[in-house]
Amino acid sequence: xxxxxxxxxxxxxxxxxxxxxxxxxxxxxxxxxxxxxxxxxxxxxxxxxxxxxxxxxxxxxxxxxxxxxxxxxxxxxxxxxxxxxxxxxxxxxxxxxxxxxxxxxxxxxxxxxxxxxx
Amino acid sequence: xxxxxxxxxxxxxxxxxxxxxxxxxxxxxxxxxxxxxxxxxxxxxxxxxxxxxxxxxxxxxxxxxxxxxxxxxxxxxxxxxxxxxxxxxxxxxxxxxxxxxxxxxxxxxxxxxxxxxxxxxxxxxxxxxxxxxxxxxxxxxxxxxxxxxxxxxxxxxxxxxxxxxxxxxxxxxxxxxxxxxxxxxxxxxxxxxxxxxxxxxxxxxxxxxxxxxxxxxxxxxxxxxxxxxxxxxxxxxxxxxxxxxxxxxxxxxxxxxxxxxxxxxxxxxxxxxxxxxxxxxxxxxxxxxxxxxxxxxxxxxxxxxxxxxxxxxxxxxxxxxx
Numbered sequence: 026x027x028x029x030x031x032x033x034x035x036x037x038x039x040x041x042x043x044x045x046x047x048x049x050x051x052x053x054x055x056x057x058x059x060x061x062x063x064x065x066x067x068x069x070x071x072x073x074x075x076x077x078x079x080x081x082x083x084x085x086x087x088x089x090x091x092x093x094x095x096x097x098x099x100x101x102x103x104x105x106x107x108x109x110x111x112x113x114x115x116x117x118x119x120x121x122x123x124x125x126x127x128x129x130x131x132x133x134x135x136x137x138x139x140x141x142x143x
Numbered sequence: 144x145x146x147x148x149x150x151x152x153x154x155x156x157x158x159x160x161x162x163x164x165x166x167x168x169x170x171x172x173x174x175x176x177x178x179x180x181x182x183x184x185x186x187x188x189x190x191x192x193x194x195x196x197x198x199x200x201x202x203x204x205x206x207x208x209x210x211x212x213x214x215x216x217x218x219x220x221x222x223x224x225x226x227x228x229x230x231x232x233x234x235x236x237x238x239x240x241x242x243x244x245x246x247x248x249x250x251x252x253x254x255x256x257x258x259x260x261x262x263x264x265x266x267x268x269x270x271x272x273x274x275x276x277x278x279x280x281x282x283x284x285x286x287x288x289x290x291x292x293x294x295x296x297x298x299x300x301x302x303x304x305x306x307x308x309x310x311x312x313x314x315x316x317x318x319x320x321x322x323x324x325x326x327x328x329x330x331x332x333x334x335x336x337x338x339x340x341x342x343x344x345x346x347x348x349x350x351x352x353x354x355x356x357x358x359x360x361x362x363x364x365x366x367x368x369x370x371x372x373x374x375x376x377x378x379x380x381x382x383x384x385x386x387x388x389x390x391x392x393x394x395x396x397x398x399x400x401x402x403x404x405x406x407x408x409x410x411x412x413x414x415x416x417x418x419x420x421x422x423x424x425x426x427x428x429x430x431x432x433x434x435x436x437x438x439x440x441x442x443x444x445x446x447x448x449x450x451x452x453x454x455x456x457x458x459x460x461x462x463x464x465x
Contacts, residue, residue: 071428093220094430101328109287129328132283135371
């Protein structure tokens with residue numbers, strides 16, 4: 026029961042816990058940087074909202090059809106194309122390359138949107 | 144009935160201006176019953192109350208057929224939770240016509256999602272119609288996901304590979320066109336070069352006096368481009384039909400009746416048997432339009448077309464399902 030030893034052990038333990046917590050926090054921050062974000066586009070009233078969406082490389086964009094009519098999401102350049110999506114159905118695509126991706130609804134071709142990937 | 148007055152004004156605005164004063168004559172005319180008969184005599188539209196006209200027509204008509212459109216089998220949203228019932232009501236209407244039609248034309252959006260059971264369902268319901276022959280053209284809802292394979296497997300047997308075709312009936316030449324495939328971003332309906340070339344050849348040797356009926360899903364005239372209500376290469380198609388004295392173009396897609404006369408060509412769109420859509424520009428988008436349940440049948444309908452041998456043009460009569 027050397028009080029000094031106990032004190033020393035206590036400080037060491039606290040320091041180790043602090044270091045552990047700090048390392049943990051740093052790891053989380055690092056992980057957040059590596060984890061791709063998600064982005065959402067709503068389809069309603071024959072419109073893609075937002076009409077133009079800008080995302081980072083690696084982002085998964087998910088389109089959700091909130092309209093009472095089916096739509097599709099079709100890249101003008103053939104990069105992606107959903108099956109028909111009825112009300113509440115979704116379509117997701119992960120953009121792994123930077124660029125500008127115009128798309129439209131192949132059923133109602135006046136409906137158009139763009140994904141800008143940076 | 145304010146809605147009908149708007150329709151009259153719309154038709155007046157669409158008519159060609161050739162110096163003949165139709166306005167006073169047409170505005171004096173009464174809108175009777177559930178249908179309006181438009182006939183063309185010498186190029187001037189003449190309208191008569193439906194009930195009065197039909198008696199005479201039945202004796203003289205060489206044949207009649209019925210156009211139905213946009214049954215959207217599989218649709219079940221508030222605008223019409225029961226498209227089966229309304230299609231059955233359309234069949235009852237067909238079966239109640241004074242002159243039984245010799246066949247039906249379906250101008251597309253047969254199904255809502257191109258599903259096999261939806262096509263089956265429509266076939267099953269139409270079996271109860273007095274007319275046993277049905278000629279189809281696809282709507283954009285009939286060619287989803289598989290490039291139209293399900294549609295073509297069913298209805299493309301007597302058609303070209305692309306689904307367009309023609310046939311003759313008692314001296315009238317019928318042409319079914321497909322303008323819902325390979326639609327381009329920002330575009331309208333499209334026929335494509337292959338189909339246009341086929342059309343040119345199909346009508347080349349026909350006499351100018353042959354009455355022509357063209358049927359296709361999306362309107363072949365520019366109804367409202369902002370909503371995709373038009374066909375970008377229809378002018379070329381109509382060019383091949385310029386020589387004919389009588390051309391009737393029957394379309395669907397817009398879920399309301401609209402008519403336009405341009406020289407020898409009468410354009411006409413049918414009501415849907417499933418749900419109505421707003422008039423051009425009167426809503427944010429051309430989607431299903433909800434009306435009070437008790438009014439639904441009054442905005443759905445069929446189109447009865449009468450051909451009288453010797454008369455220049457066909458008489459086109461719209462009836463709602465009320």
